[in-house]
Amino acid sequence: MTALTRPARPDEDDASLRPVPWRRMAGVTWRQHRFALIGVAALLGALAVYEWLTGESLHQAYAAVIACHPAGSPACQGPVSTYNYMENFLSNGTILQVVPPLIGAFVGAPVLARELETGTFRYAWTQGFGRWRWALAKLVTLAAALAAAGGAFSVLLSWHYQTYFAPGNQALGLFGMSPFDTSLFNLREVAFPAWTLAAFAIGALAGMLIRRVVPAIVATLAVYTGLAFAAGLYLRPHYLAPLVTRNPNVPGSAWILSQWSTKDGKFAFAGGFPPINLLNQFCASVPPGKGGPSSGAFAQCLARHGYTQWTSYQPASRFWPFQWIEGGWLLALSMLLIAATVWLVRRRAA
């Protein structure tokens, strides 16, 4: 029983109470969340291998099109169709939209919900480290780790889908997308880690508010989905004031927000395609092209009758400003959510 007798305390009355160093939370966080972090690494790792291998063949097919001269000749149709008919890897990446919310929900939501659900918060919050410092250190450490992993993965994704956004695609007859295309905009460059971070922060706060793991995960997925749709539909088009042009030839890479026509300075009709009665009145004689006359032909016809077509759009050159704006507000939102979570930990009465 000698082991039970403990030596005297060396610093019984340490008046200058130095707090427990912040860095100690790194090891604590790792031991408590290693399975979640290893799971994230495994998921992103497996996807990365797949994206890399399929990306290689995509880039090779693209290089074959570029190398073919003269471009557009019948001899070059082979490489072009090879590229255009390549397998739609993960639906052109759209499926990867689920990755940030899954990471956020399964890593973020349990951080506090599990402590509250199993009662271990009564252990954690009564240690010398202090509960709000514990919450802050843990959330910031995990957030930084996830943002870094998301950032690394995003580099690979951005490389993989690079050829979709190359400027010459239209002229070469290649499949292409506007750089603002909603199915990929938030999976590339800074947006991917920013959305991952936001999902984690939403999860952490949901866990603190709901206090149970499974409902918190469900709530996180729901809130994230709502936020992602709202951002794509209502926020992103207005990050910068759109350009308005009367030039009918807006480049294909631009993000067209709306089109309308005027006559004699007055609003005539909305949308890119004129109403049928107007066409019957003025443009009945427009020669039908292959598969019907193009809206461009109708626009020209109506232009001769005094109509002006207007287009408001975001030019492709704004891709990077838009990426930074989206990354910026998501970072600010995430910091706000984490701060709110820490505040709740500090004031919550057991």
Add this chain to the structure above:
Amino acid sequence: MNVVEASGLGKRYGGTWALRECTLAIRAGRVAALVGPNGAGKTTLLNLAVGLAAPSAGGVTVLGGCPAGSPAALDGTAFVAQDTPLYKNLSVADMIYLTRSLNRRFDQPYARARLDDLGIPPKRKAGKLSGGQQAQLALTLALARRPRLLVLDEPVAMLDPVARHDFMATVLAAAAADGVSVLLSSHVLTELERVASYLILLSRGRVRLAGEVDDLLATHGQASLEELALAYLRENLSEVTR
């Protein structure tokens, strides 16, 4: 020095008071027993003392005037909550690592030696230990922090008689050898007989009786703590029903 001091302390959950007008002072070096029926407010009082809950009225300080939950209070107080919550998926060694990392002081050799004595393997997951072993692990982690105040909420409620005895023996050894002040709640009155030197009787959110055990026994003419507590609770109950 008063190791726990409450004045006008109250806690309200929604519209009901779990604890009200609680005023008491427990001097250092005591083993203080908090006794009362279920729902009397024992856990509420302990949660307030360790800073998990914030008071709705009044205040509570520990260790000679440190507000409950303040850095100094957390540093000197170790708490073992009801049902001894541990991270079930972490090993015993990980629990030691966590507790060492989260505190300024941690007596690792003591913790290792005691777990060795108890036959608790360091690699075993905390969730795979028996109820008695989990309680002993939680107590060991708390004592290895070298607290000046040890707070235990219903520590033996879930334990079999042997584990109960071993647990209390450890608490008493710490109190005797190292001068740790202890505040524990229990509704197992027989267990308190051997250990308690100070008694606080709670019922329906109010302190009914508080004082040194010897004094209380002398003034109330009762032979044992159990009889005193029972007599007082019955009397109180009849008072309520009348």
